[in-house]
Amino acid sequence: MFNLDNLIRPNIKALVPYSSARDEFKGEASIFLDANENSLGSPLTKWYNRYPDPMQWAIKEKLSVVKGVPPQHIFLGNGSDECIDILIRAFCEPALDNIIIVPPTYGMYEVSANINNVDIKKVPLTPDFQLDLQALEEAVDDHTKMIFLCSPNNPTGNSLNREEVEILLNNYFGIVVMDEAYVNFSRQKSYLLEMEDYPNLVVLQTLSKAWGLAALRVGMAFASKPIIDIMNKIKPPYNINQASQDLVLKALDEVEQVNEMIRVLVQERTKLEDTLPKLDCVLAVYPSDANFLLVKVTEAKKIYQYLLDQGIVVRDRSNVILCEGCLRITVGTENENVALLNALKFYIHNSN
Template sequence: MFDLNKLLRNNIRQLVPYSSARDEFKGEARIFLDANENSFGSPLPTDYNRYPDPMQWKLKYKLADIKGVPPQHIFIGNGSDEVIDVLYRALCNPGVDNVILCPPTYGMYEVSAHINDVVIRQVSLTEDFQLDMPALQQAIDEHTKLIFVCSPNNPTANSINREDIEVLLNSFEGILVVDEAYINFARQKTFIQELTEYPNLVVMQTLSKAWGLAALRVGMAFASEEIIQVMNKIKPPYNISQAAQELALQALENIAQVNEWIRETVIERDKLAASLEKLPLVVKVYPSDANFILAKTIDAKAIYQYLVTLGIVVRDRSRVELCAGCLRITVGTPEENEKLIAALADYKIEVGSIK
C-alpha cells in the first residue's frame, strides 16, 4: 500500500520550510514594509520591486480551470527540471535509494539523479520503444523511490502503452512520474484525470511546448495534495518570477490560438513525415505523437553537419541508445519544413550516399 510518509527522506519529513514575508501576510494592504524591498519602485515601466506570490495562486487557479483539477493539486516549477530535482530531494537518500529510468528518454532525469547522488537503474525500452515490463518489475526493490516514464517519449516521439503505465501504478509502491511535456500533440489522453485513483502518481506538463513559452520556464506537476505540500516545502520561496506569472496568465487566455497551433503542427508533422520517407537518405521515419519526428538516416552525423552549414539545426541523436543513425527533427512552420526537405534532397545530389 502506498504510504508517502514512509517514502520521504527523514530530513524532509522533519523540515520546517522557510517562511517568507509574502507567506506570512494574507490579504490586501497599501503600505508594504515587511520584505525589505525597494519602496520607490523599479527602473522598468512595470514595477517589479515587490516579491511575487510564492505559491502562484492566480496562475494555479487559471490552470485549474483549464486542466480540471483543484489548484491545491498543482505545483509550479522553474521549468520541469525543477520538478524533477524537487522529487529527488524529497524522496531519495543519496547513495542509498534508486530511480528507474527507461532509455532512450529525457536526459535530465539522469543528470538530476547524478546531481543528487541517486542510484540509477536503467531498463531500456523495447525495440518498438515501449516499456519492458518484465525487466521493470525485476528492477524494482525496497530502495526504488521513483520511476520516470515520458509519454510521448523524448526522443522517440511515441506514446507509451497506457495499460503498461496503469500496471505500474497499481503495483509500484513508490512514485511513478508520467512526463507529458508533449501530450497536447498526442492521441492519448492525459493521466491528470487519474490522480484521484492513484495516490502514487505525479504528472508533469509544461508551458514550453504547445503554449510556446519556453523562455518563461514554467513547468507543472499535478499530484495529490499531500505530495504537492511536500514539494512546496522544498522549493525556493520565490521560484517563479512575477513577470513569468503575469505573462503565463496572459498566454492562458488564448486557448483558441494555442489549439490552432496544435492542429497546424499535427498537420505539418504528418506532411513532414511523408516527405522524409521519400528521401533516399532516410532509412525509417518513426511514428510520432509529439511536435517532432525521429528519423533514421544513412549517416546522422554527416547530415547534421551539412544542415548546419545551411543554417538549419536539428538534433543528432545517433549516440543515444536504440537511436543509431537517428536525427530528431522539430516540426517547424510550413516554410521551414519545405526548406529542410529541399536541403535534404540536395544533400543526395551534392554529397551522395555516405557509408
C-alpha cells in the same frame, strides 16, 4: 501498498521551510514594508520592485479551469526541470536510494539524480519503444523510490502503451512520474484523468511546448495534495518570477489560439511524415505523438553537420540506445520545413 510517509526522506519530514514575507501575509494591503524591497520602484515598472506571489495562486486558479485539476493539486516550477529535481530531493536519500529510468528518454532525470547523488537504474524500452514490464519488475528493489516515464516519449515521439503503464501503477508502490511535456500533440488522453485512482502518480506538464512559452521557464506538476505540499516545502520561496507570472496569466486566456497552433503543428508533422520517407537518405520515420519526429538516416553525423552548415539545427541522437543512426527533428513552420526538405534534397544530389 502505497504509503507516502515511508517514502519521504527523514530530513525532509523534519524540515521547517523558509517562510517568506508574502507567505506570512494574508489579505489585502496598500503599504508594503515587510520584505526590504525598494519602495521607489524599479527602472522598468513600479510592480517589479515587489516580490511575486510565492505560491502563484492566480496562475493555479486559471490552470485549474484549463486542466480540470484543483489548485491545491498543482505545483509550478522553474521549468519542469525544477519539478524533477525537487521530487528526487524530497524522496531519494543520497547514496542509498535509486530511481529507474527507461532509455531512450529525457536526459534530465539522470542528470538530476547524479546531482543529488542518487543511483540510477536503466531499464531500456523494447525495440518498439514500449515498457519492458518484466525487466522493470526485476529492477525494483527496496530502495527504488521513483520510476520516471515520458509519454509521448522524448526522443522517440511515441506514446507508451496505456495498459502497461496502468499495470505498473497498480503493482509498484513507489512514486511514478509521468512526464507529459508533449501530450498536447498526442492522440492519447492525459494521465491527469487517473490521478484520483493512483495516489502515487505525479504528472508533469509544461508551458514550453504547445503553449510556446519556453523562454518563461514554467513547468507544472500535478499530484495528490500531500505530494504537492512536500514539493512546496522544498522549493525556493520565489521560484517563478513576476514577469513570467504576468505573461503566463495573459497566455492562459488564449486557449483557442493555442489549440489552433497545435492543429497547424500536427498538420505540418503529418506533411513531414509523408515527405521524408521519399528521400533516399531517410531510412525510417518513426510514428510520433509529439511536435518532433525521430528520423533514421543513412549517415546521421554527416547529415547533422551538413544541415548545421546550412544554418539548420536538428538534434543528433545517433549515440542514444535504440536510436542509432537517428536525428530528432522538431516540426517547424511551413517555410522552415520546406527549407529542411530542400537542404536534404541538395545533400542527396551532392552525395551522388
